Every structure is written in C-alpha cells, then in structure tokens.
Amino acid sequence: MTVDYLLVGQGIAGSILSCELLKQKKKIFLIDNYYPNSSSRVAAGLFNPVTGRRMVHTWMANELFTLAHSYYPTLEAELGANFFHPQPLHYLFSSVKESNDLHAKFGDVEFADWINPNPAENYLSEIHAPLGFLELKQAGWCHVANMLEAFRNYFEKKQCYLQEEFNYDKLKQTSAGWEYGPVKADAVIFCEGARATANPWFGHLPFKPVKGEIITFKSDKLSLASIVKQHYWIIPQGNGIFKCGATFDFNRIDEMPTKEALNELETWLTKTVKVPFEIIHHQAAIRPAVLDRRPLLGEHATCKNLFIFNGFGSKGVSLTPFLAGHFIGYLTHKNDLMPEVNHQRFMPRG
Numbered sequence: 001m002t003v004d005y006l007l008v009g010q011g012i013a014g015s016i017l018s019c020e021l022l023k024q025k026k027k028i029f030l031i032d033n034y035y036p037n038s039s040s041r042v043a044a045g046l047f048n049p050v051t052g053r054r055m056v057h058t059w060m061a062n063e064l065f066t067l068a069h070s071y072y073p074t075l076e077a078e079l080g081a082n083f084f085h086p087q088p089l090h091y092l093f094s095s096v097k098e099s100n101d102l103h104a105k106f107g108d109v110e111f112a113d114w115i116n117p118n119p120a121e122n123y124l125s126e127i128h129a130p131l132g133f134l135e136l137k138q139a140g141w142c143h144v145a146n147m148l149e150a151f152r153n154y155f156e157k158k159q160c161y162l163q164e165e166f167n168y169d170k171l172k173q174t175s176a177g178w179e180y181g182p183v184k185a186d187a188v189i190f191c192e193g194a195r196a197t198a199n200p201w202f203g204h205l206p207f208k209p210v211k212g213e214i215i216t217f218k219s220d221k222l223s224l225a226s227i228v229k230q231h232y233w234i235i236p237q238g239n240g241i242f243k244c245g246a247t248f249d250f251n252r253i254d255e256m257p258t259k260e261a262l263n264e265l266e267t268w269l270t271k272t273v274k275v276p277f278e279i280i281h282h283q284a285a286i287r288p289a290v291l292d293r294r295p296l297l298g299e300h301a302t303c304k305n306l307f308i309f310n311g312f313g314s315k316g317v318s319l320t321p322f323l324a325g326h327f328i329g330y331l332t333h334k335n336d337l338m339p340e341v342n343h344q345r346f347m348p349r350g
C-alpha cells in the first residue's frame with residue numbers, strides 16, 4: 001500500500017489531523033494501539049477561553065475558539081455522532097477580594113463577548129457558592145472518547161486504520177520515503193501523545209508529562225446544567241452523571257489512580273455540592289505537556305519527511321482543530337510554522 005502520510009496515534013491530535021488530510025485528498029494510513037488510558041480517552045474535554053488564577057485569555061483564544069465553535073458541530077455532522085457540548089461555565093469566587101477584583105476587571109466592554117460578570121439568574125441552588133460567580137461564555141466540553149470512536153469507525157470504513165502497537169524498529173527510510181511493513185509512505189507523522197518520550201527521533205524533546213486524575217459521580221438530586229469551576233470543575237454529562245477533576249501531578253508519571261487524588265477531589269466535591277452524590281469511576285492518564293507549555297510541531301532536523309504533531313498538554317480540544325489546519329499548510333504549501341509551536345525552538349543556537 002502506498003500513501004502520502006503514515007500517522008502514528010489516533011488520539012484527538014492524530015484523528016483530527018488525519019481527517020483534515022483526507023479532506024485535502026491526501027492518502028493516509030493510521031496506526032494506533034487503542035490504549036484505553038490514553039490522554040484523549042480519559043480527558044474531560046473541557047474548553048474555556050479564560051483560565052488560570054488571574055483569569056486571562058488563553059494563548060490565541062480568539063482564533064482557537066472561533067474555529068472550535070464551528071469546527072466541532074461540522075465534524076459531528078460529518079461523522080454522524082454527537083460529542084460537542086457548548087455550555088456556560090460558572091466560575092465560583094473563593095473570596096470577596098477575588099469577586100471584587102474580577103468584577104472590576106471584567107466590567108470592561110472588551111470582555112463582553114467572553115464574560116458575563118453579573119449573570120441574571122443564580123440557578124446554582126444545589127451548589128455552595130456563597131460569594132457568587134461569573135459566567136464564562138464560549139466554554140463547553142467535548143466527549144472526546146465518543147468522538148474518537150466515531151473517528152475510528154470512519155477511518156475503518158475508509159480502510160486506512162490499523163489497531164497495532166507501532167514498532168519503531170520496523171520503520172525504514174528508503175530513497176522514495178519511508179516503509180513500515182507493507183506500507184510505503186512519502187512521510188510519517190508521529191502523534192503518540194505522552195508516549196512520544198519513547199520515540200527514537202523525537203523522544204529527546206522537552207516533554208513535561210503531567211499526570212491527571214478525574215472522577216465520575218452520579219446524583220439524582222443535582223440538576224446543574226452548566227459547568228462549575230473553582231479549584232476543580234464539575235461537568236454535567238446528562239442523566240444524573242457528572243465528571244469532576246482534574247488533578248495535576250508533575251512527579252508520579254503513571255496511570256494508576258491514587259487514594260490521595262480521590263480524597264482531594266471528594267473533599268472538594270463534598271464542600272461544593274449540597275446534595276448527595278456517589279462516586280462511580282476514577283481514572284488517571286498522562287497529559288502530553290511540554291516545558292514551555294506550547295505544542296511541538298515540525299520536521300525532524302536531519303531525517304527528511306519525519307514529522308511530529310504533539311505537545312497539546314491540557315488543551316487538546318481547543319488547540320487541535322486550528323493547529324491541524326496550520327500544520328497542513330506547512331506540510332502541503334510549505335507555509336512557515338509559528339515559531340511558538342515549531343519544535344526547532346529547542347534546538348541549540350549558534
């Protein structure tokens with residue numbers, strides 16, 4: 001089989017990039033080991049243009065969020081699946097000072113499209129929010145695991161998907177490009193998420209994987225229809241099911257759910273939710289984060305036609321649609337990559 005691109009990894013990055021390459025009439029072949037604890041399969045899929053303690057716009061928020069809000073509904077129609085859930089996010093104030101500071105900051109008209117500092121109705125009667133909250137617009141969540149299942153069916157129908165552990169030793173460079181068993185490809189694109197640290201060509205890049213834990217709980221009494229965020233978040237999934245998370249652990253880089261994280265999340269939930277709930281699931285996975293918190297895109301410094309599309313950290317849902325388009329411009333039209341995402345920013349200078 002001869003293709004333009006062989007891709008490794010069917011997380012959100014490899015899936016969206018593959019889909020967009022197919023739309024450009026490129027022939028692709030995608031290999032993935034269908035690992036149940038991959039970052040994309042565990043992720044809550046939250047997207048929110050204003051984050052952090054100081055509540056600032058995320059990097060490139062305008063471009064990323066404008067595209068995401070049109071991209072995912074179109075994708076749902078193309079894949080015949082439902083996974084994109086725009087939903088307001090209610091940020092609960094933790095102190096009077098924080099409430100005053102954020103009201104002063106966001107009263108400005110420049111934030112009108114993003115933030116409602118004085119939501120008219122407080123429908124958080126089941127949530128402990130004595131200091132009130134502000135409403136972030138343009139937020140929501142994507143059921144990434146469902147999206148990946150829909151993508152997998154789509155790629156299988158197109159006969160361009162193989163479930164297999166990719167063996168780096170089997171990839172051979174030829175005068176025409178690259179060969180992996182029977183697959184001959186002009187180029188190879190690695191999208192292995194946090195597992196890229198084992199990649200012989202790109203594993204040296206300064207990944208800074210971060211473990212995250214997340215719980216699922218049910219409550220018949222919680223009618224919450226918006227996302228709630230304070231120290232952690234609660235995302236309504238429908239039918240009385242909610243997700244809560246996520247922890248950040250920079251030291252224990254494994255996929256084992258821990259008692260410590262469970263206690264931490266449960267303690268916060270007990271303080272925040274006024275009605276009874278029952279925890280029904282607890283998961284852990286590794287975010288493919290990078291030292292400077294920007295993605296890693298581009299061609300290998302010496303091996304021609306060997307590429308990486310990775311490093312989406314904790315923002316895979318908002319970053320991937322825009323950066324897939326940007327990367328395809330680089331692959332097919334030789335457009336420059338933005339320096340902030342080009343992995344060559346880590347090459348020694350001079």
Ligand SMILES: Cc1cc2nc3c(=O)[nH]c(=O)nc-3n(C[C@H](O)[C@H](O)[C@H](O)COP(=O)(O)OP(=O)(O)OC[C@H]3O[C@@H](n4cnc5c(N)ncnc54)[C@H](O)[C@@H]3O)c2cc1C
Nearest residue numbers: 009011012013033035039040043045046166193212316317
């Ligand atoms: C607890 C938690 C919560 C999160 N919450 C959010 C959130 O709310 N919003 C958000 O935007 N992001 C969130 N993230 C981050 C998000 O999950 C990532 O940004 C995104 O999933 C990265 O996607 P990826 O495709 O690059 O990597 P992955 O999802 O890891 O996909 C890589 C794929 O490649 C496969 N693979 C790797 N090596 C091989 C090999 N050798 N052979 C075959 N297959 C291979 C893997 O098994 C996997 O299927 C969260 C992450 C965690 C852990």
